[in-house]
């Protein structure tokens with residue numbers, strides 16, 4: 001009896017959260033590491049369907065870094081990363097596009113539909129969704145003190161997101177599932193980091209929340225303890241002193257841009273926790289790092 005009462009209470013307590021998010025857009029970045037476990041992948045798909053049925057508008061932007069690496073390994077190509085981003089030559093770009101827009105995108109679409117929902121898979125090239133330009137990033141060489149430009153090859157940064165295609169998909173009661181491949185002004189194909197792509201989509205759609213699912217508890221400090229609240233202003237220092245490295249760099253940089261654009265809630269959360277999205281959105285139990293502005 002106690003158990004039944006507890007279940008009823010949990011369901012009832014979701015009401016204010018459901019009211020807060022009614023008809024709002026929630027962008028969920030589904031990381032390549034978080035999608036490796038088939039059971040978690042199934043639960044994730046169910047959670048997306050549940051949000052849609054409850055009147056929220058989830059948009060999924062997925063990654064696939066580990067899956068791209070696996071394919072490159074089969075082709076005996078050594079992956080190269082700088083600042084958490086894949087250096088992408090022409091041959092790597094075709095593998096990236098094949099893996100992201102092909103197998104991964106369609107398998108997420110299939111699992112959402114298996115869970116009883118409707119999903120439409122697109123890449124940033126479809127409907128001119130994500131217009132990108134070649135990424136330019138400068139870095140100070142610690143030895144010489146000189147500022148050097150890093151060449152990432154065909155890595156793009158989103159410069160414009162055309163939301164019409166997303167609106168059409170959402171209006172037809174389907175969940176958009178986006179592969180982070182961008183298109184250049186002259187039709188070139190660009191590899192866009194999935195965190196960056198999710199951030200650009202969240203900003204352009206004026207999302208209520210951006211949830212970045214990953215394979216760690218959230219942003220960890222030097223002693224590997226979870227930082228549950230992190231101000232944008234603290235990020236440059238945490239990157240400079242080596243606390244935040246690798247794939248966490250594009251994640252926090254994207255989170256910071258999105259927070260500055262006015263999206264209220266940007267959370268890096270643990271995709272290994274079953275139903276972490278539901279816990280974050282529909283209960284008072286957050287499971288990750290909230291990125292905010294100092295004093296906000």
Ligand SMILES: Nc1ncnc2c1ncn2[C@@H]1O[C@H](COP(=O)(O)OP(=O)(O)O)[C@@H](O)[C@H]1O
Nearest residue numbers: 031032033214215218219220243244245247248
């Ligand atoms: N301060 C930090 N806190 C948490 N993770 C960190 C930190 N610095 C670097 N990382 C690394 O970032 C990884 C998450 O980024 P990434 O591998 O790109 O995951 P995803 O596929 O989910 O995008 C973690 O697994 C961890 O190895």
Ligand SMILES: CC(=O)N[C@@H](CCC(=O)OP(=O)(O)O)C(=O)O
Nearest residue numbers: 031032063064065085086193194
């Ligand atoms: C430029 C760049 O780094 N692109 C990423 C795109 C996929 C991605 O971001 O996947 P995760 O979210 O699983 O890391 C890549 O090629 O791996």
